Amino acid sequence: MSSADESLNKAEDLLARLEQARARLDETQDPDQAIEILQELADLAREVEAELQRAKRAAETEAAAPPNPDAPAS
Numbered sequence: 001m002s003s004a005d006e007s008l009n010k011a012e013d014l015l016a017r018l019e020q021a022r023a024r025l026d027e028t029q030d031p032d033q034a035i036e037i038l039q040e041l042a043d044l045a046r047e048v049e050a051e052l053q054r055a056k057r058a059a060e061t062e063a064a065a066p067p068n069p070d071a072p073a074s
Helices: 003-027 031-064
Strands: none
8 A cells, every 4th residue: 555545544534533523513512522622623634634745745756756667566
């Protein structure tokens, strides 16, 4: 698996966590808990953005690299 694929998989996992946190936010009536969940959502969103940037850089690097004749076929 390429590092771009790994970053995309991490981003998908983070998006699932983000969705779970959003669902908890919908369910809470406690303002303090809502603030905590909003902070968690912001943190997760930053992590997703970082993983997507890593995936983009990795994909660009992999696309620019010359083919490796010793690499197994995908």
